[in-house]
Amino acid sequence: MKQIVWCCLVAVSLFACKPKDYTKYTHDPFLYAKTVKQLNDVVLQNNFSPVVASRNYAYANIAAYECIAAGDSSYRTLHGQIRHLPQMPRPAAGQQVDYQLAALLSFVKVGNAVTFPEGVLMDYYEQLKNGADSAGMSSDMLDATVAFSDTISATIMQWSKKDQYAQTRSSEKFTVLNxxxxxxxxxxxxxxxxxxxxxxxxxxxxxxxxxxxxxxxxxxxxxxxxxxxxxxxxxxxxxxxxxxxxxxxxxxxxxxxxxxxxxxxxxxxxxxxxxxxxxxxxxxxxxxxxxxxxxxxxxxxxxxxxxxxxxxxxxxxxxxxxxxxxxxxxxxxxxxxxxxxxxxxxxxxxxxxxxxxxxxxxxxxxxxxxxxxxxxxxxxxxxxxxxxxxxxxxxxxxxxxxxxxxxxxxxxxxxxxxxxxxxxxxxxxxxxxxLELKRKSSSAVQATQPVAAR
Missing domain, CATH: 1.10.606.20 (Vanadium-containing Chloroperoxidase; domain 2)
Incomplete structure (x- = not known):
C-alpha cells in the first residue's frame, strides 16, 4: 500500500513539474477572434460611425499583423507595400519574444488608443498578459514580448496620426442644398x-x-x-x-x-x-x-x-x-x-x-x-x-x-x-x-515557436 501511495506521489510531482505549454493559449486563433470582438463591442457601445469604425479595425489589425510578420518569415511586412507605412522596429537582440502574444497586445493597445472612453480595453489587455503568465510563459519572455509589442503599437499610432483624421474633425460643415x-x-x-x-x-x-x-x-x-x-x-x-x-x-x-x-x-x-x-x-x-x-x-x-x-x-x-x-x-x-x-x-x-x-x-x-x-x-x-x-x-x-x-x-x-x-x-x-501578405516562396517556414531577435 505504501508503495502505491509513493508511486502516486511521484507521478503527481512529475506532472506538476512538467512545463506548461503556454502556446496553447497565446497561439489560439480563436483568442485573436475573441480579441477583435472586444474592439467590436467597444465600437458598438460607443456609437462609432461605420467609416470611423473601419479606421479603428484597420490600424489595430495592422499593428497585430506587423508583429506576426516580424516573427514569421513566410509573411511580408506591409512596409514598402503601403507606401507611407514606416519600417517597423525589431525586438532587442537576443530577446525571446512570443510574436502571437505581441500581436494580441498590439491589437488591444492600438484599438484602445483609437477608441474611447480612455482605457476602455486595458482591463482586457491585462487579462491577456495574466493569461500568458498563468499558461506558463516565463517572466523574461513576457517582459520582452510586452516591450516589443509596445514599440510596434507606438509606431503604428504615430503613423496613424498623419492620416488627416484629426483635421477632418474640424473641417467645414457640410452645406445642405434644398x-x-x-x-x-x-x-x-x-x-x-x-x-x-x-x-x-x-x-x-x-x-x-x-x-x-x-x-x-x-x-x-x-x-x-x-x-x-x-x-x-x-x-x-x-x-x-x-x-x-x-x-x-x-x-x-x-x-x-x-x-x-x-x-x-x-x-x-x-x-x-x-x-x-x-x-x-x-x-x-x-x-x-x-x-x-x-x-x-x-x-x-x-x-x-x-x-x-x-x-x-x-x-x-x-x-x-x-x-x-x-x-x-x-x-x-x-x-x-x-x-x-x-x-x-x-x-x-x-x-x-x-x-x-x-x-x-x-x-x-x-x-x-x-x-x-x-x-x-x-x-x-x-x-x-x-x-x-x-x-x-x-x-x-x-x-x-x-x-x-x-x-x-x-x-x-x-x-x-x-x-x-x-x-x-x-x-x-x-x-x-x-498586397502580398503571404510570401509565394514555398521554402519559407512558419515560426510556430518564439524566436530570438536576429
Whole structure:
C-alpha cells in the first residue's frame, strides 16, 4: 500500500513539474477572434460611425499583423507595400519574444488608443498578459514580448496620426442644398451628413480616393415615367410595399445600423447593432474558425479585410459627396406619399453609391482570396440582437445579399447597388493584387515557436 501511495506521489510531482505549454493559449486563433470582438463591442457601445469604425479595425489589425510578420518569415511586412507605412522596429537582440502574444497586445493597445472612453480595453489587455503568465510563459519572455509589442503599437499610432483624421474633425460643415435631386436629412433623426470629408482621409492601398469612381448617377427626373431615375424610384416603393418574409429577414440581417432611432408615439429610443464593417469583421472570425486557420493566417485575413473596408469607405464617400444624391424616402414623401416609410431607417448621408455594396463586395474578394470559393458558412453575427442566422455558399453570395438588402430596406436605388458592387469588386481585387501578405516562396517556414531577435 505504501508503495502505491509513493508511486502516486511521484507521478503527481512529475506532472506538476512538467512545463506548461503556454502556446496553447497565446497561439489560439480563436483568442485573436475573441480579441477583435472586444474592439467590436467597444465600437458598438460607443456609437462609432461605420467609416470611423473601419479606421479603428484597420490600424489595430495592422499593428497585430506587423508583429506576426516580424516573427514569421513566410509573411511580408506591409512596409514598402503601403507606401507611407514606416519600417517597423525589431525586438532587442537576443530577446525571446512570443510574436502571437505581441500581436494580441498590439491589437488591444492600438484599438484602445483609437477608441474611447480612455482605457476602455486595458482591463482586457491585462487579462491577456495574466493569461500568458498563468499558461506558463516565463517572466523574461513576457517582459520582452510586452516591450516589443509596445514599440510596434507606438509606431503604428504615430503613423496613424498623419492620416488627416484629426483635421477632418474640424473641417467645414457640410452645406445642405434644398434642391430637387440633392440629399437632405431624413426622418426620424434628421441628422446632419455623416463624415462628409472622409474622402480626405489618407488611403492605405489606393493611389487616390478617385481611383475607382463610378459613372454619374441617373439624372433626377420625375416628369418622364420612362426615365431611369423614375423607374429606380418606383422600384424602391413597390419593393418595400410588397416585401415577403425572406426579404424582410435579409433587410434586417444586413441593416447593420449602429444607432437606430425608434419612434413610438411621443417616445424616442435608440437600439444598436454592429455597423457594416463590424459585421464583416465578425464574418472573418466565423470563416477562420470553420477553415481551421492557424493564428497567423487568421491575423492576416482580418488585416487584409480591414484594409479593404477602410479604403472602401474612402472611395465610396468620395462618390457619395460628389454626386450628393437624394434618398428615395425624401422623393417619395415629397412627391408621391408623405406617409411612406422605408422598411429600415435611412442613414444620414447621400444615396449614390451604396456603402454596404462597396465594402461587402471588397471584403468578399479578400476573404475569397484567403478561404476560397465555394465556402459554405453560417453567419450568426446577429443572433445576439435577436435576428436569426443566415447561411451562405460563398462570401460573394453574402455580398450580393448585403447589397440587395438596401433595396429591400427601401434606402437605396438599384443603380446605387449595382455601381457600388462594381466599385467594391474592383477595389477588393486591387487590394488582393497590391498586397502580398503571404510570401509565394514555398521554402519559407512558419515560426510556430518564439524566436530570438536576429
Amino acid at each position: 434642391e430637387d435631386g440633392r440629399w437632405v436629412p431624413t426622418p426620424p433623426m434628421y441628422a446632419q451628413a455623416m463624415e462628409p470629408h472622409w474622402c480626405d482621409i489618407r488611403p492605405l492601398v489606393l493611389d487616390t480616393c478617385t481611383q475607382f469612381m463610378p459613372p454619374a448617377p441617373p439624372k433626377f427626373d420625375l416628369s418622364n415615367k420612362n426615365s431611369a431615375f423614375y423607374k429606380d424610384l418606383m422600384e424602391v416603393k413597390t419593393t418595400v410595399d410588397s416585401l415577403n418574409e425572406e426579404q424582410k429577414h435579409i433587410a434586417e440581417f444586413f441593416d447593420d445600423n449602429p444607432f437606430k432611432m425608434n419612434v413610438q408615439g411621443h417616445v424616442m429610443f435608440a437600439t444598436k447593432k454592429f455597423s457594416p464593417p463590424g459585421h464583416w469583421m465578425n464574418i472573418v472570425g466565423i470563416a477562420a474558425k470553420k477553415a481551421g486557420a492557424d493564428f497567423n493566417t487568421t491575423v492576416a485575413a482580418y488585416t487584409q479585410t480591414s484594409i479593404a473596408l477602410f479604403d472602401g469607405f474612402i472611395s465610396c464617400w468620395k462618390a457619395k459627396f460628389s454626386s450628393n444624391t437624394v434618398r428615395p424616402e425624401t422623393v417619395i414623401n415629397k412627391n408621391i406619399d408623405p406617409e411612406w416609410r422605408p422598411f429600415i431607417q435611412t442613414p444620414p448621408f447621400p444615396s449614390y453609391i451604396s456603402g454596404h455594396s462597396v465594402i461587402s463586395a471588397a471584403s468578399a474578394e479578400v476573404m475569397t482570396h484567403f478561404f476560397g470559393e465555394p465556402f459554405q458558412y453560417t453567419d450568426t453575427s446577429l443572433v445576439e440582437f435577436g435576428i436569426k442566422e443566415r447561411s451562405f455558399k460563398s462570401f460573394r453570395q453574402a455580398a450580393d445579399e448585403a447589397s440587395m438588402s438596401r433595396l429591400y430596406g427601401g434606402i437605396h436605388y438599384r443603380c446605387d447597388l449595382e455601381e457600388g458592387q462594381k466599385v467594391g469588386y474592383q477595389l477588393g481585387k486591387y487590394v488582393v493584387t497590391k
